Amino acid sequence: SDSKPIARVYRIVAEMKGITLLLTCLVCCSNIGSICGNSPKVCISGLSCVLGRYISGNESDSFEAFLGIPYAKPPIGNLRFSNPQEVELWNGTLSALYPMSDCMQRNYLLLPDSISGSEDCLYLNIYRPLNNTEKLPVMFYIHGGGFFAGSPSPSEEGPQYFMDTSDVILVVAAYRLGPFGFISTNDEQMTGNYGLKDQKLALQW
Numbered sequence: 001s002d003s004k005p006i007a008r009v010y011r012i013v014a015e016m017k018g019i020t021l022l023l024t025c026l027v028c029c030s031n032i033g034s035i036c037g038n039s040p041k042v043c044i045s046g047l048s049c050v051l052g053r054y055i056s057g058n059e060s061d062s063f064e065a066f067l068g069i070p071y072a073k074p075p076i077g078n079l080r081f082s083n084p085q086e087v088e089l090w091n092g093t094l095s096a097l098y099p100m101s102d103c104m105q106r107n108y109l110l111l112p113d114s115i116s117g118s119e120d121c122l123y124l125n126i127y128r129p130l131n132n133t134e135k136l137p138v139m140f141y142i143h144g145g146g147f148f149a150g151s152p153s154p155s156e157e158g159p160q161y162f163m164d165t166s167d168v169i170l171v172v173a174a175y176r177l178g179p180f181g182f183i184s185t186n187d188e189q190m191t192g193n194y195g196l197k198d199q200k201l202a203l204q205w
Helices: 003-037 178-182 194-204
Strands: 041-043 048-051 053-055 063-070 092-095 123-128 138-141 169-173
Parallel strands (some): 138 169
Antiparallel strands (some): 063 123
């Protein structure tokens, strides 16, 4: 009947879609395996590890990057407008492949009508040279922005400029900005300078 050729066409198309989906999955799994299998991994303690990635330098070889490592509890809810609290180490391996959100901000100079970022932002990024087993100096870089804007993101700060020229371990931390980081009522309710206290806790970490 006339319906058989049409049914055969639908069956062929369905089989082709299945093959395409299978090939796509195989390619994705292959890529994921190559990324995760070769990614740098560092253990902070016996049970707390971080999995990083490689970033290409501007003029030198690639270097290791561990992005979005928490150094304090999220300053939200009851912890909003209060001193930063030490974060508890995690069990297992933390995926540190991508930077976290910037701290909540309004950039009055570049984007005066836009509010961006997140209150959950107390994370740091760590970079180190490849294949270097020596004890290296640590450079703790505090991003600028007048305490109302700024970001530790590698797209903003360009760790390549440090890593290309120096054998150092580079640490860049986010800290609370604007009213979230510096509002004060001049009493014990809100003492203020939370952004500076974030920086201090990141240094201690």
